[in-house]
Amino acid sequence: MLTVKNLTFSYNKTPVLKDLSFTAKQGENVAIIGESGSGKSTLLNLIFGESDLNQGQIFWKDEQVLGPKYNLVVGYDFMKYVSQEFDLMPFITVEENIGKHLSNFFPEEKKERTAELLEVVELTELAKTKVKTLSGGQKQRVALARALAKQPEIILLDEPFSHIDNFQKQSLRRNVFRYLKDKNITCVVATHDREDVLGFADRMIVLYDNKIVVNDSPENLFKNPEAPLIASFFGEFNIIGDAIIYAHQLKMVTNSELKATVIHAYFKGHYYLIEALLDDDVVFFESKTNLEKNTTQYLEIIR
Numbered sequence: 381m382l383t384v385k386n387l388t389f390s391y392n393k394t395p396v397l398k399d400l401s402f403t404a405k406q407g408e409n410v411a412i413i414g415e416s417g418s419g420k421s422t423l424l425n426l427i428f429g430e431s432d433l434n435q436g437q438i439f440w441k442d443e444q445v446l447g448p449k450y451n452l453v454v455g456y457d458f459m460k461y462v463s464q465e466f467d468l469m470p471f472i473t474v475e476e477n478i479g480k481h482l483s484n485f486f487p488e489e490k491k492e493r494t495a496e497l498l499e500v501v502e503l504t505e506l507a508k509t510k511v512k513t514l515s516g517g518q519k520q521r522v523a524l525a526r527a528l529a530k531q532p533e534i535i536l537l538d539e540p541f542s543h544i545d546n547f548q549k550q551s552l553r554r555n556v557f558r559y560l561k562d563k564n565i566t567c568v569v570a571t572h573d574r575e576d577v578l579g580f581a582d583r584m585i586v587l588y589d590n591k592i593v594v595n596d597s598p599e600n601l602f603k604n605p606e607a608p609l610i611a612s613f614f615g616e617f618n619i620i621g622d623a624i625i626y627a628h629q630l631k632m633v634t635n636s637e638l639k640a641t642v643i644h645a646y647f648k649g650h651y652y653l654i655e656a657l658l659d660d661d662v663v664f665f666e667s668k669t670n671l672e673k674n675t676t677q678y679l680e681i682i683r
């Protein structure tokens with residue numbers, strides 16, 4: 381289990397994280413979300429032991445994770461970190477990068493393991509290609525596979541699919557998160573992308589104003605978002621009265637007290653997102669069909 385206890389950290393005198401405490405069990409997938417600059421990457425760096433805490437402690441099981449002040453070599457065998465900088469070896473091939481830290485005493489095992497990981501990150505066809513010639517997304521996949529090569533007990537992922545095109549992102553994400561679950565590897569993933577969270581994360585930690593504001597399952601947070609910051613992660617929403625109402629919770633009906641005037645319809649694939657004026661406020665709702673500007677629609681809140 382990962383235990384973060386009262387972690388506090390500043391860059392020079394600027395506080396970034398204040399008194400954070402949470403745990404992640406073996407095999408659990410914990411997503412860290414928050415606005416840009418809220419400290420997600422900083423938190424992963426600290427868990428990895430790249431910087432010294434101002435206060436607090438981090439443990440993996442019984443072992444305390446210590447920063448450079450106490451630890452000459454950053455990092456531990458049980459933990460891997462895929463940061464935004466992939467730090468690959470450009471002049472050797474994809475498979476050589478992935479197998480870099482695997483023992484040459486067991487060549488068959490090394491070969492099998494590398495082949496398995498090439499499949500997880502869907503790079504089998506580029507196994508013999510030199511890394512320097514790869515695209516950003518391909519490099520990101522090599523970095524993921526390399527981090528998994530020695531099967532860590534815990535992996536830290538910073539925006540792990542940010543460079544990967546949508547075409548491959550869905551299957552890659554399923555492969556990687558399924559692999560981590562199958563191998564019971566704890567995963568702490570910092571992300572802006574709700575698709576990295578929904579269906580994969582066991583818990584979602586939201587950072588705001590240097591602190592953890594919530595730590596709960598994505599399902600609970602989706603059903604009861606509590607704050608606009610949380611609702612915005614899941615999709616378009618409105619504040620009606622004091623309540624947070626997602627766009628999909630506003631249903632068009634033949635008559636109601638909520639009378640809205642259409643401003644714009646955005647094509648979203650299987651539906652249109654409608655922007656409308658309700659009294660003097662802009663609201664968003666969903667419609668199966670395109671709606672004309674300035675037409676009137678009656679709305680009902682469904683929960």
Ligand SMILES: Nc1ncnc2c1ncn2[C@@H]1O[C@H](COP(=O)(O)OP(=O)(O)OP(=O)(O)O)[C@@H](O)[C@H]1O
Nearest residue numbers: 391392396414415416417418419420421422423570
């Ligand atoms: N090396 C550094 N020195 C000084 N300040 C830093 C350093 N790295 C980050 N910061 C600051 O710390 C704060 C948190 O940055 P961090 O990169 O952890 O946020 P983030 O949530 O990961 O952002 P993003 O989602 O944009 O990646 C920001 O205000 C940033 O400017």
